[in-house]
Amino acid sequence: MAGLLASLRGSTRPATEQVLAFLAFLSLGIGVGLLLGWATGHDPGVILGDLFEGSIGSSISIGYMLTAAAPLLLVAVGAVICMRAGQFNIGQEGQVTLGAIGAGFVIFHVDASGPVTIVLAFAAAALAGAAWAFLAALLKFGRGVDIVVSSLLLVFLAEQLLTALISGDGPLHDDGDGVLGGGTASQSPRVPEKSMLPTIHVLGVDVPLAFVLALVAAVLVAWFLSSAHAGYRLRILGQNPAVAGTIGISAPRLGSLAVAASGAFAGAAGGAILMGQSFQLNPGVSSSIGWSGLLIALAARTNASVSVLLALVFGAMVAGGGLLGGDGIPVDIVNVITAAIVVALLCPPVLLAALRRRRIRRSVEA
Amino acid sequence: MPALRMAGITKHFNGVPACFDVDFEVAPGEIHGLLGQNGAGKSTLMNILLGLVRPDRGEVTLAGEPAVIRDPNAARALGVRMVHQHYSLIPTLSVWENVVLSGEGRVDRDRTIGQIEEVSERFGLEVSPRAMVGDLSVGEQQRVELVTCLIDRPRLLVLDEPTAVLTRQESRSLFTMLRRLVDQDGCSVVLISHNLAEITAVAHRATVMRGGRVVSRVIPAETPVTELARHMIGRDLPGTPDVAAAIGADPVPIAGEPAAMTEPEPADTEPVLRIVGATATHDGTRALDALDLEIRAGEIVGVAGVEGNGQQWLSALLAGSLPLQDGEVRVHGRRVPVGRPGSTRKAGVGVVPEDRKTSGCILDMSVADNLALAGLKSLARAGVVSRRKLHSLAERLVEEFDIAVASVDQPMRSLSGGNQQKVVLAREMSAGPAVLVLAQPTRGLDVGAVADLHERMRQAAAAGVAVLLISSDLNEIMQLSDRIAVIYRGRIQGELARAEADPEKLGLLMGGVSA
Known part of the structure; x- marks a missing residue:
């Protein structure tokens, strides 16, 4: 949590304010979401109970929540990097898909021991995600194509690529013993037991390895952006490309690197999904985690540490939402609550900025 | 009776006079040069005429009629048009669409194209109505602006530094066209310029402004260029x-x-x-x-x-x-x-740029970061920037260059313009x-x-x-x-x-x- 603490550095008062504002608006968002649930005829008490029970109600629930949060956090951390560098790569969803494909090739085609397979799979996932993102960067800096457009369109291309690879004669197609429709459905074989991500037992909770990796990544990226020389250069490029140019920063070079890095993180998230959650490639394997991760990064104002908190909230919603179906409540209500939370969480920075301005004004007047 | 009379025009901006008691007259059918350096008050005077700026005092009379010009539309209704130095054209639209935009009433493509062709024929302004403005050269774009103004048959046309971006050939044809305009249509032209040869060649009369006042009224053809130059710069050059x-x-x-x-x-x-x-x-x-x-x-x-x-x-x-x-x-x-x-x-080479906000500093980073921008590498060890070194560098420069900040961690944005300038200067000079x-x-x-x-x-x-x-x-x-x-x-x-x-x-x- 060093990065988290670092981001809250300064005097303790602003830190307390940040945390309080975050919690206050989080509650407000949940409240509004529940209100909307109530308006459509569902008991807010039951919804809240299920969400609580399914996310942090038990050690197993916490494990679920962290499993769901891990890929979201990885995507968000990557998005923070490229957004800080001023490169609006929004194609994380496609880069997640490519990451899953890359991991799939290693898992289904490389014969190695479990740990080696996992390491290689993550490497392949990151590489595939980075390469996919790099295409968009190449189009931007080589041909002047708007990266928002190119990275977005590459998402659809990635989906087609995945479907092609897991169908018919595709190299990742499940040829026989699939659970349903073996040999005909567009899906890969199941991930063998040895390549499934392990968990680490901490304080009675089985913490998934993917979450530990994501957390370490978040802390490292937060530190990198604030302290490393390259991190400074990245931020300078993002804040003012004209100034960046005069101090010798090449926008095409550094910008492409930032985009590729964001793609690598999204790709790693794809690997984490395949080896930690879905255990099989199917057409919807990315399950909008790329979009949600991007949303987390933006709602966290491209702050890696705040992204940790938001990823946990999103993870809690996903994990808790699983219980709603059992009570006859449509799972869609979770999306409504999540949306309300995101909107509510956009408020604290504005509020805090206003507070800061007032404080500066007072100190100037004093 | 003059086509335009501006009498006793005074305008202050934040207490600083931009125009002070200016009298300006343009006769019908003349090209009138308006000469002066930056800040002489030429633009303010013309902006008042166009209704873009309200004068503190003074009157505008058009062909003997007192005129109250509240905005450019009012100016246009009175037959006053201006071609600004920076054109107000939309590059992704065609010529005729741009012409329509500045007009009123229903959009009628065929009628507009007809008008454009008629005007361009009459004044020898080659413009193809269906061309995309973005594809045109600067000279052609200027012709589009001119055509847009001329379609309304103005009685007074103001041109702000029209030849600044033109080739010699283009300038010559512009002047031919302007002469035709004043001779045939009796339109008056105000030509804002600092090009002395140009004023001498085409203007019938000229008014020279300096420091918000009119310093002389001359007939350029009979005035030596050297005298014009002296009027424009003033005798008290090195400062009172x-x-x-x-x-x-x-x-x-x-x-x-x-x-x-x-x-x-x-x-x-x-x-x-x-x-x-x-x-x-x-x-x-x-x-x-x-x-x-x-x-x-x-x-x-x-x-x-x-x-x-x-x-x-x-x-x-x-x-x-x-x-x-x-x-x-x-x-x-x-x-x-x-x-x-x-x-x-x-x-x-160290540069303190003119637009420090956009190309000199990074407003959303701290003063310390901005001071260290150029020398980040020397503050880094093994790729990590030392906060301690960065701070001591910043503290030293703040002290040395007397930059008023509460803390070097303050965002650059919160500094006054003068202090921002000092930060950029300190950075460039200390390198x-x-x-x-x-x-x-x-x-x-x-x-x-x-x-x-x-x-x-x-x-x-x-x-x-x-x-x-x-x-x-x-x-x-x-x-x-x-x-x-x-x-x-x-x-x-x-x-x-x-x-x-x-x-x-x-x-x-x-x-x-x-x-």
């Missing part, structure tokens, strides 16, 4: 003694007396900065045109000129952000690959440059800060830095420069040692006349 004293400088000797401050280096020393034949275009318009400039160590060279004559591009070139099509830049004899990020900085470029460095600074800045420039020069001062403030140029180069349309029109610079020579050079 009290102004000079206020900024901490002794009144600088004018022509005749030798410069006292720094001994110019002997001419045979190798120049630190040498620009040869620099030619560049930007967005299809000429930015620099075979510009030559040399500066030696310890020398302050002032680049004077009316704004918009390539100063910003000279500054961009030396910041390494303008690639050259032809020519070269050498520092200490070594060729600099200009246009490549950071190329000139690496060669030892130990071989060449220091300052573009309009005192703009927005208070008197004390200006004196301080000038002292620092002298110190830098005394320490052997080659200093290039780009300024449209002639007082500043005269006070500081060992040598004055006048820039005109992207090239150096002429150079003067300070001792030989006088208002007449400067005025001629700034007006595009070779001295």
Whole structure:
């Protein structure tokens, strides 16, 4: 949590304010979401109970929540990097898909021991995600194509690529013993037991390895952006490309690197999904985690540490939402609550900025 | 009866008079030159005529009728049109669509195209109505602006520096067209320009403004160019003694007396900065045109000129952000690959740009970060920037350059313009440059800060830095420069040692006349 603490550095008062504002608006968002649930005829008490029970109600629930949060956090951390560098790569969803494909090739085609397979799979996932993102960067800096457009369109291309690879004669197609429709459905074989991500037992909770990796990544990226020389250069490029140019920063070079890095993180998230959650490639394997991760990064104002908190909230919603179906409540209500939370969480920075301005004004007047 | 009479026009901006008791008259069917430097009040006067600015006092009379002009639409209804220096065309629309946009009523393509063709035929303005504006050259775009104005059959047409972006050929055809306009249609034309030869050639009469007042009314054809130049620049060139004293400088000797401050280096020393034949275009318009400039160590060279004559591009070139099509830049004899990020900085050129907010600093980073921007690498060990070193550097510079901040962690955005300028200056000067470029460095600074800045420039020069001062403030140029180069349309029109610079020579050079 060093990065988290670092981001809250300064005097303790602003830190307390940040945390309080975050919690206050989080509650407000949940409240509004529940209100909307109530308006459509569902008991807010039951919804809240299920969400609580399914996310942090038990050690197993916490494990679920962290499993769901891990890929979201990885995507968000990557998005923070490229957004800080001023490169609006929004194609994380496609880069997640490519990451899953890359991991799939290693898992289904490389014969190695479990740990080696996992390491290689993550490497392949990151590489595939980075390469996919790099295409968009190449189009931007080589041909002047708007990266928002190119990275977005590459998402659809990635989906087609995945479907092609897991169908018919595709190299990742499940040829026989699939659970349903073996040999005909567009899906890969199941991930063998040895390549499934392990968990680490901490304080009675089985913490998934993917979450530990994501957390370490978040802390490292937060530190990198604030302290490393390259991190400074990245931020300078993002804040003012004209100034960046005069101090010798090449926008095409550094910008492409930032985009590729964001793609690598999204790709790693794809690997984490395949080896930690879905255990099989199917057409919807990315399950909008790329979009949600991007949303987390933006709602966290491209702050890696705040992204940790938001990823946990999103993870809690996903994990808790699983219980709603059992009570006859449509799972869609979770999306409504999540949306309300995101909107509510956009408020604290504005509020805090206003507070800061007032404080500066007072100190100037004093 | 004059076509236009503006009487007793006074306008203050924040207590500073931009126009003071200006009387201005244009006769029917004449081309009237309006001459003056930046800040002379020409634009304010015309903006008042167009209804863009309300005067504090004064009256406008059009053909004997008192006119109240509240906005450009009212001006148009009264037959007053203006072609601004920066065109207001939409590049993704066709010519006829742009023409329609400035009109009223229903959109009727065929009628509009007919009108465009008729006007372009009558005045010899070649314009194809269906062409996309973005595909047109600057000269063609100007013709579109003109056609848009002429379709309304105005009785008064104002042109703001119309030839600044035109080739000689295009300028000539513009003037032919203007003569036809005044002769055939009896329209009056106000031609804002600082090009003396141009005014002499086409204007029937001219009004010269300086410092918000009218200083003379002349018939250009009968007035020597040198006299026009003198009127434009004024006799009190190096600043009235009290102004000079206020900024901490002794009144600088004018022509005749030798410069006292720094001994110019002997001419045979190798120049630190040498620009040869620099030619560049930007967005299809000429930015620099075979510009030559040399500066030696310890020398302050002032680049004077009316704004918009390539100063910003000279500054961009030396910041390494303008690639050259032809020519070269050498520092200490070594060729600099200009246009490549950071190329000139690496060669030892420090630039304090004119638009410090957009290209001098990063508003959302802290003061400390901004001060360290250029030397981040030296503050880093194993790729990690040392916060301690960064802070001590920032504290030292804040102290040394007297920058008013509560803390060096304060965001740059929260500083006043003057303090932002000091931050940029502190950064560039502390980097130990071989060449220091300052573009309009005192703009927005208070008197004390200006004196301080000038002292620092002298110190830098005394320490052997080659200093290039780009300024449209002639007082500043005269006070500081060992040598004055006048820039005109992207090239150096002429150079003067300070001792030989006088208002007449400067005025001629700034007006595009070779001295």
